[in-house]
Amino acid sequence: MRISIPTLAGALLCAGFCATASAADISSCVxxxxxxxxxxxxxASTFDTHVAGVVADPSLLELLNRQPEFTTPIWDYMAGLVDQERVDDGRAMLRTHADTLARVEAAYGVDPATVVAVWGVESDYGKVFGKRPLLISLTTLSCMGRRQSFFRGELLETLRIVQGGDVSADKLVGSWAGAFGHTQFMPSTYRRIAVDFDGDGRRDLVDSIPDALASTANYLKRSGWRSGQPWGYEVRLPEGFDTSVSGRTSRRPLSYWTGRGVSRIDGQAFEPAVGTAAALLLPAGRSGPAFLVFKNFDAIYSYNAAESYALAIAHLSDRLRGQGGLVASWPTDDPGLSRAERRELQTLLLERGHDIGEVDGIIGSASRAAIKAEQQRLGQQPVDGRGGQRVLRALRQAVPPAAAAPGG
Known part of the structure; x- marks a missing residue:
């Protein structure tokens, strides 16, 4: 869950104090x-205990303007989110939590693979909640940068969670924007959607997997999920197809698409149960993979209003059902890396003496600087610090400088 949907509570809190604040004058904002x-x-005691002494974190402002769903090439984004590691772990979660997921499906009509796919993309099945205390992040963003009214609403809802006793303040850590728990609900979404599925009297998305999975299914159901229907299919377009009709909101009867030669890429017939409204999605243009998407894709999209995000969850859910990867190739000569390949790349950089910190599969500024140095040494162009297949293949084949030295 990200920050795409503003809240009424946020708008109410904005009244009278929407100017951008600096770190120096945050006290007046608080x-x-x-x-x-x-x-x-x-x-007042709840506010004073948890907010009054907060020190602003200005580093959040850069993150506010740089969400990966909108800044990362889709072939990189998909490669990292839907890799074999996440598929294998997701299938293990399907087995481990089969009984809970069956009850969730019975209650909300959302299939286990889709619920687990959201879980996998949002927190890697509970491994990565985020490390930023929500109260620090939301207080900072309530007083600095753009969208202050939105974040004030989220701060208010966070304080309600603490005051209500469902989740303690020390466990409310998450993303820079305030999303928390196994499936990364924003606090305002928690208020509207979260459910107590384990029956302990608390809606706990941090320590209760049943609560988190059921709350996710509840979100999708309330966003228009249609039980038993697919999200969409990868499709093949006929030669010369007019792609000006593409776009997630440009819906037409399924017969419109089939009548113009659009077919499932696996050669199977479209299921009649998908209904009549479908849209053509071309996330990388005419030369990349193409998809016909239905109402369930929109339900996933509503979780975080980015087509790349929704496509990652949709595709991961297919993989969890045993389907293969995408058939069409992304239009790039330098495909993205899985997380295992990113760790391998970082290991190769360390072997070449680059101080990039720990091997964590995250290509940050230190890794990018090291990649630039290796691109220059290898004669690769452009020297852009991109962590893709091209530099990984080159480093696999190249002899490390120390090993190549005489007597090394």
Missing amino acids: QSLRGKAVAAGIG
Whole structure:
């Protein structure tokens, strides 16, 4: 869950204090927030305990303007999110939590593979919740940068969670934007959607996997999920097809597409149960993979309004059902890396003496600087620090400088 949908509560909190604040004057912003929080039903002691002494984290402002769903090439984005490691782990989660997932499907009509795919993309099945305390992040973003009114609403909802006792403040850590728990709900989404599925009297998305999985299915159901129907299919376009009709919101009867020669890439017939409305999605243009998507794709999209994100979940859910990878290739001569390949690339960089920190599969600024140095040494163009298949293959084949030296 990301930050695409503004909230009414956020708009209400914005009144009277929407100017951008600097780190130096955040105290005046916090004081203004205190009055509004108390007026909205948050106890003064709750606010003072958890917000009054917060020190702003200005590093969040860069992240606010750089979401990976919108800045990363889709072949990189998909390679890292839908890799064999995530597929294998997801299938293990399907087995481990089969009983819970069956009850979730019975209650909300969302199949286990889709629920687990959301879990896998959002937190790698509970391995990566994020490390930023929500109260610090949301207080900072309530007072600095753009969209302050939105984040003030999320701060208010976070304080409600703490005050209600469902999740303690020390466990409310997550993304820079305030998403938390196994399936990364924003606090306002928690208020509207989260359910107590394990029956302990608390809606706990941090320590209760049943609560998290059921809450995710509830979200999808309320977003229009249609039980028993597919999200879409990878398709093949006929030669010369007019792609101006593509776009997620450009829906036409399925007969429109089939009448113009659009077919499933696996050669099978379209299932009649998918309904009549379908849209053509070309996430990398005419020369990349093409998809016909239905209402269930929109339900996934609503979780985080980015087509690449929805496609990652949809494709991962297919892989969890035993289907293969995409048939068509992405239009690039330098495909993206899986997480295992990213770790391998980092290991090769370390072997060449680059100080990039730990091998974690995250290609950050230190790794990119090291890649640039190796691209230059290898004579690769462009020297752009891109961690893709091309530099990985070259480093696999090249003899490390130390090993190549006489007597080394």
